[in-house]
Amino acid sequence: MPTKTETLMARGKAFLGSEYAILCGAMSWVSERNLVSAISNAGGFGVIACGAMTPELLDAEIEATKALTSKPFGVNLITMHPKLFELIEVCHKHGVTHVVLAGGIPPKGSVEAIKAFGAKVLVFAPTLALAKKLLRSGADALVIEGSEAGGHIGPVSTSVLAQEFLPALAEDHLVFVAGGIGRGEAIASYLEMGAAGVQLGTRFAAAAESIAHPDFKKAFFRAAAREAVASVQVDPRLPVIPVRALKNKGTEEFTAKQREVAAKLDAGEVDMHDAQLLIERYWAGALRRAVIDGDVENGSLMAGQSVGMVSKEEPVADIMASLIAECEAALNKR
Template structure:
């Protein structure tokens, strides 16, 4: 099937907003969502998003330029709100005329929304609850991603299906809402589109694409895993508001528990303030992810994965993944 009229009709608003053929975003996965995967997704009709993560301004500058050399299609950049150089990173995005900036990791700091929009970019924010969704829209967000706890990486406490039922009926008629978390098949995409979603975001499904630079051992770990293997981290210290992370269980998840104890002790001693403590946790994840994704250390690195990992069985080109998702969605809509 190469024609998807019913799915295209339901995705029209989202695709028009993104400037892409389909309203399928790829979640920003640190070390994975870089120039090769991002450009491949945009070239295949989806919407790739560079994961800035802990990048310096120079690294992001080079990554955007390299991505633009591989695609002339739209793509976005995901920035972490707690990054100490957030406003400089926003300037880098503006320099390259990036059309869409995604802010993740908490409420946008004062002035960041205006800084993004004044430079002509559209702003996408994450909303883990209805009240926050409304606040972000009032504050200037052009679109929202509602991401459930089934997702990989940093997660909220509520499942995707519950968030969709709470938020889509209330906000989707007048606003652009993308749904994320635990989506592995086109049938589920069709369901959220019918509920009013403008589109969807997937990460885990793309992590092992042929174009992904992830280490072969990282990909093999995904192929072997089932949904129950992707577990959420536990917060040890209530003073340290660590956002839970979902990843495949290994020695790395145990090491994170030890890291929390270490940072908590530094807080007790007054050696670091709360902001520095959170940054140390983020830097831990960046390093642990690199060990798994780039070095292939699947025992000690972080294998961030959503519960849809059980549906990832083999390496496939991005274009085939998107075509399969669209065909499954169309078939589901035709059965209605």
């Protein structure tokens, strides 16, 4: 007989083709072949973070991930990437089964281009009206991500989004809940509310299989929830999506970077689209400094508020097993 967790995850599992309806959030530089394959091999659903990769780099990353797992995994593409349609073509070439479109409203034709080769499309939506519109226009599933998450965030908390979206959408659509999830008890609650599954990033970022620098991981182990803070917007004319990261010198450097880009905008040296791309490139570089080089002072330590629940380096399989055990225990107590 299936467990209560399996029963509540059934729709999500069938959609993803994985043992558990647990997605790994796409974290630039972190969600690469090693972590993605480890998550899929442990029964979850790994997602490659394409971020600022070129089509050639994504091609190599998918190839390398396939060599490490025979289980399904997805690819996360940023909607403002200048070569989005070429990246979609790379996914097509490799027969990628699931593509996550993140970072904005999918440009015209992108959802259709992905569905044309039989892949499923997952999208993010900050409002219910936009969620309904995206689902009507062909998206197969939705991820709602609260402001507790790490990296780029929206303004509303996970618990509020879940109460707003799940009663309205969960019966007819697949909705995955993300942001601030660190234990199985929270997973149980969202599943009971109608979620098809959940997405976690921070819990997995410091896993044994993550290639993140040891100093990056140590910063996670030391941090409390309140140290994962959202970036401040300097100029209202420069709509920068806030980013949640551990407070350090890099946090202050970003404030200076925004002033610099705003000045270029004023001087007419860049337009709004280019200004936003400059900010995105800044994040990619700052994140790389922290994750790859271990510069935890000046780099960007993107982390969700669940970082307070990350206290040691564990194999992905152990993290997955404890999340499922906690979820099942919570459901059995009901």
